[in-house]
């Protein structure tokens with residue numbers, strides 16, 4: 001069910017559509033007509049270009065916006081490095097590459113920190129300096145950012161998946177409210193401030209060091225379904241006129257934090273137009289497709305957004321969800337099959353349960369990582385139940401929302417993710433797959449052999 005139908009209505013205004021060429025002006029006439037950079041922009045505003053792709057990118061990839069602001073973003077002091085707890089996503093701190101299946105208990109809320117200081121990298125691949133790879137972060141914050149602070153990441157686009165609490169995000173291009181079961185994307189470079197109107201927040205972030213997210217191809221599904229383009233929402237221009245306050249601009253740059261000061265607000269964009277902007281999406285609007293005959297299809301049918309690599313069909317990162325849905329397949333083992341995947345699978349749970357795992361084992365605000373070729377699938381109890389249950393149409397995932405960040409890269413686990421967070425479940429394999437029973441019965445029953453104390457047949 002869409003969040004917007006059961007929670008308080010969003011107070012902000014949006015423009016609808018994925019990858020739409022948008023334009024917005026907080027004062028009528030602030031956008032120049034017929035050109036981008038007149039000798040004098042309307043109302044004495046400065047014109048500033050923001051590029052999300054190279055100037056020479058092909059048209060179908062091109063992401064640029066023109067901003068009309070009171071002062072240019074360049075008007076600030078030099079950036080200085082500032083103390084930041086290591087977020088563990090730089091090439092200087094190589095993460096642990098492990099073939100183990102890993103699962104984390106729910107990450108703790110931390111009411112002592114704000115958005116910027118709440119970010120902890122749990123897993124990563126590649127290197128932001130080479131615009132290659134991605135980072136996966138957990139955020140858990142309980143404080144508003146200072147009212148005169150704004151943050152941006154030069155390292156990549158943030159795909160933010162809140163699990164708890166409400167994020168009131170003021171971006172340079174306008175305001176976005178994001179709640180659990182909604183997601184938002186803040187592209188590289190865009191400055192923003194995060195306030196917490198309902199108290200503590202927690203969730204997951206995929207930071208994409210290369211490329212940008214797009215909607216997946218629909219192939220034979222046709223021209224609608226999955227995440228429909230019209231349900232994505234971009235903010236409208238909203239500005240302050242403040243050239244007196246001292247502001248701090250915080251920059252995540254190669255996994256480190258830098259700060260610069262300026263004596264004017266960064267939220268001074270009166271109008272903008274273009275294709276490079278933040279946006280949000282309500283996962284409750286996802287139109288889920290599934291099997292209506294037999295067998296369990298690949299989870300790619302649940303892809304909300306994909307960041308493609310240069311190799312068609314292989315993603316740097318897919319964002320996949322497991323929404324409430326009906327299962328009706330006949331003569332089918334309905335939960336996910338056992339598998340080993342050339343892609344890495346990092347999963348999180350926003351609320352509810354996940355149908356491949358025993359209740360209470362993979363919990364909301366927890367996570368799991370099944371790296372390249374690490375065998376996984378339903379745990380032993382889930383297998384026994386699903387292979388014996390009488391098959392009726394049944395609804396799975398009512399009031400639940402699991403998701404997966406799936407990547408072609410081997411995902412390393414940071415020191416924080418492996419040790420410091422203290423959430424790794426030591427008994428994941430022991431509880432899930434080591435108890436699997438042998439059901440094999442040789443057609444010639446005299447050849448049955450005892451294994452693990454269980455006699456086949």
Ligand SMILES: O=C(O)Cc1cc(O)ccc1O
Nearest residue numbers: 298299336337345356376404
């Ligand atoms: O491993 C998982 O739980 C995710 C997953 C779900 C599914 O339905 C099929 C494949 C897959 O990797």
Ligand SMILES: [Fe+2]
Nearest residue numbers: 339345370376
């Ligand atoms: Fe999987």
